[in-house]
Amino acid sequence: xxxHNLKHALFCAIVTLVISYPILGFNLESQGTSVIxxxxxxxxxxxxxxxxxxxxxxQLFRDNVMGSLRQLPAVNPLANRxxxxxxxxxxxxxxxxxxxxxxxxxWPFIASRGAVDLATLVLIYIMxxxxxxxxxxxxxxxxLGYVAFYAVGAYTFALLSxxxxxxxxxxxxxxxxxxxxxxxxxGFPVLRLRGDYLAIVTLGFGEIIRILLNNMTSLxxxxxxxxxxxxxxxxxxxxxxxxxxxxNTSFHETFGIAYSSEHKVIFLYLIxxxxxxxxxxxxxxxxxxxxxxxxxxxxxDEIAAKSLGLSRTAVKLSAFTIGAFFAGFAGxxxxxxxxxxxxxxxxxxxxxxxxxxxxxxxxGSQMGxxxxxxxxxxxxxxxxxFSEYRMLIxxxxxxxxxxxxxxxxxPMRRIHIExxxxx
Amino acid sequence: xxxLEDVHTHYGKIEALHGVSVEVNKGEIVSxxxxxxxxxxxxxxxxxxxxxxxxxxxIFQGRDITRDMTSNIMRSGIAIVPEGRRVFSGLTxxxxxxxxxxxxxxxxxxKSQAHVYELFPRLKxxxxxxxxxxxxxxxxxxxxxxxxxxxxxxxxxxxxxLGLAPLVIKQIxxxxxxxxxxxxxxxxxxxxxxxxxxxxxxxxxxETGRIRLHDTGKNLLANPDVQNAYLGG
Numbered sequence: 001x002x003x004h005n006l007k008h009a010l011f012c013a014i015v016t017l018v019i020s021y022p023i024l025g026f027n028l029e030s031q032g033t034s035v036i037x038x039x040x041x042x043x044x045x046x047x048x049x050x051x052x053x054x055x056x057x058x059q060l061f062r063d064n065v066m067g068s069l070r071q072l073p074a075v076n077p078l079a080n081r082x083x084x085x086x087x088x089x090x091x092x093x094x095x096x097x098x099x100x101x102x103x104x105x106x107w108p109f110i111a112s113r114g115a116v117d118l119a120t121l122v123l124i125y126i127m128x129x130x131x132x133x134x135x136x137x138x139x140x141x142x143x144l145g146y147v148a149f150y151a152v153g154a155y156t157f158a159l160l161s162x163x164x165x166x167x168x169x170x171x172x173x174x175x176x177x178x179x180x181x182x183x184x185x186x187g188f189p190v191l192r193l194r195g196d197y198l199a200i201v202t203l204g205f206g207e208i209i210r211i212l213l214n215n216m217t218s219l220x221x222x223x224x225x226x227x228x229x230x231x232x233x234x235x236x237x238x239x240x241x242x243x244x245x246x247x248n249t250s251f252h253e254t255f256g257i258a259y260s261s262e263h264k265v266i267f268l269y270l271i272x273x274x275x276x277x278x279x280x281x282x283x284x285x286x287x288x289x290x291x292x293x294x295x296x297x298x299x300x301d302e303i304a305a306k307s308l309g310l311s312r313t314a315v316k317l318s319a320f321t322i323g324a325f326f327a328g329f330a331g332x333x334x335x336x337x338x339x340x341x342x343x344x345x346x347x348x349x350x351x352x353x354x355x356x357x358x359x360x361x362x363x364g365s366q367m368g369x370x371x372x373x374x375x376x377x378x379x380x381x382x383x384x385x386f387s388e389y390r391m392l393i394x395x396x397x398x399x400x401x402x403x404x405x406x407x408x409x410x411p412m413r414r415i416h417i418e419x420x421x422x423x
Numbered sequence: 424x425x426x427l428e429d430v431h432t433h434y435g436k437i438e439a440l441h442g443v444s445v446e447v448n449k450g451e452i453v454s455x456x457x458x459x460x461x462x463x464x465x466x467x468x469x470x471x472x473x474x475x476x477x478x479x480x481x482i483f484q485g486r487d488i489t490r491d492m493t494s495n496i497m498r499s500g501i502a503i504v505p506e507g508r509r510v511f512s513g514l515t516x517x518x519x520x521x522x523x524x525x526x527x528x529x530x531x532x533x534k535s536q537a538h539v540y541e542l543f544p545r546l547k548x549x550x551x552x553x554x555x556x557x558x559x560x561x562x563x564x565x566x567x568x569x570x571x572x573x574x575x576x577x578x579x580x581x582x583x584x585l586g587l588a589p590l591v592i593k594q595i596x597x598x599x600x601x602x603x604x605x606x607x608x609x610x611x612x613x614x615x616x617x618x619x620x621x622x623x624x625x626x627x628x629x630e631t632g633r634i635r636l637h638d639t640g641k642n643l644l645a646n647p648d649v650q651n652a653y654l655g656g
Contacts, residue, residue, distance in 0.1 A: 290525060297511050297522050304509035306473065308523055309497035309573070 153331020362408025
């Protein structure tokens with residue numbers, strides 16, 4: 001036993017050295033035009049050695065250490081909590097929802113411009129995550145190229161406004177419908193695929209769209225992107241200082257108030273809020289309808305679903321199409337918010353983050369997904385000071401989540417009647 | 424009601440059924456028995472159009488369904504209880520039943536649901552429980568109940584006794600008997616030959632993709648070859 005532990009501990013210590021020395025020990029310094037590799041400072045070397053010794057000692061006495069650790073009360077305070085009763089949970093959930101909507105409505109009037117802008121981004125991610133939740137959480141189809149539909153929505157608006165001067169309100173349904181069409185088109189080739197294979201093909205699809213946008217320079221401007229995307233108008237009222245388009249009036253002149261650039265930000269935020277609420281309600285309704293149950297049935301057991309006369313084609317395509325539709329929504333809002341889009345906004349990392357939101361929130365659970373979208377968007381902003389360690393912290397948070405709450409923040413619950421034991 | 428005429432079915436290049444003809448008449452219980460790998464499940468899946476027969480014909484209620492889509496076949500009055508039950512384990516019992524009546528109206532669903540609960544009082548008790556948390560016997564009852572939700576004229580059962588305790592098997596077979604009384608035609612595929620033939624009006628013995636024997640259930644039970652091969656002498 002001791003010999004085995006010693007071997008294991010030695011191995012671990014060596015691995016620690018081998019991994020951490022090159023990462024922490026070497027520095028790339030630029031001297032003039034050339035880059036020079038510099039050796040480590042003595043303090044770093046000592047630090048690395050110390051770390052290896054700690055790892056060695058920990059592994060050597062692991063059983064004792066872990067044994068005494070187990071005596072301590074559980075670190076996770078939620079571990080032994082009883083599940084809430086349904087009636088209480090429903091009440092709490094609706095109260096929380098009301099509070100969130102009220103909070104979201106007064107937010108732009110109390111928060112700073114930057115905070116409102118960030119909140120708009122959060123709402124865009126909420127829309128995206130709710131849409132992907134249909135595909136991944138409910139229908140169980142792992143889609144790694146979801147950002148493609150987001151890009152389709154954004155580029156639809158950008159191109160339509162650039163070439164035809166189409167306004168936001170016209171582009172919104174067109175962008176969403178076009179994204180849905182792309183969802184349908186992608187759906188066909190992947191009907192027979194499942195699991196890993198599906199993930200790979202959808203990943204490829206996401207990249208195809210991005211690379212196409214990058215290379216069709218004559219149409220999309222390639223990596224230079226498209227700028228000058230117009231802001232949304234409120235019944236023909238523009239939010240700029242001067243009216244850009246003939247026939248429009250400007251918002252501040254109509255209401256006789258002083259011009260403020262904040263009006264536009266707040267207006268965009270409110271549009272995003274309304275669209276996010278519409279998305280949430282629409283998907284909630286769909287979940288309760290037969291088509292929602294069909295998605296879940298297909299996820300649970302494809303053969304059984306087929307044996308009941310469900311058409312795999314129809315069910316899968318509907319999930320893809322509806323998911324893509326809401327991504328198109330979000331894309332249009334995003335294009336309008338940024339005023340400039342380029343393929344760089346639609347890289348794979350975006351797909352990964354949206355997927356992470358869905359998984360962190362709890363597959364299939366709307367409330368959880370909304371909370372996760374808020375957390376995942378805001379946390380990196382708060383952690384801005386840590387700059388390069390931001391993604392590291394993000395990753396660590398994810399790992400901890402998966403260890404403590406693998407089912408997500410708020411796992412999906414079914415409405416059910418509870419039986420009370422007889423008195 | 425269901426007729427298979429000289430059906431050949433392939434998995435890729437391998438022929439699994441070499442010209443099988445089976446007939447199930449209205450109101451009957453017909454059992455199909457055979458050893459592992461004889462092609463029993465293949466035969467059932469061919470009826471469901473997944474995979475489709477490469478040659479021959481499958482006729483249900485006078486209509487040729489050989490080339491129909493699975494989803495259309497399953498909506499035309501056949502219901503199948505697939506091998507290994509395959510209930511939707513994350514859904515509740517009630518939701519499972521509702522999935523069975525997916526293409527029916529709400530009033531039809533609540534009527535069939537009440538009927539299923541009458542047949543299986545146990546399911547009523549477990550109405551709001553997740554299907555995956557129930558015992559094997561209860562899941563089998565649920566699978567049969569779910570198939571009945573679409574108000575089929577004919578129900579196909581693939582190994583309903585698989586992995587169940589003898590007492591539960593007895594219950595399941597009693598229910599199958601009841602289904603016949605209600606006028607539902609039953610096509611039963613079983614390895615549990617004794618009970619399956621006992622209950623059946625007629626029986627077929629399938630061996631390596633061919634029908635070997637065909638007789639009434641009683642005669643097959645008495646047949647020395649069948650006794651040797653499937654009833655343990």
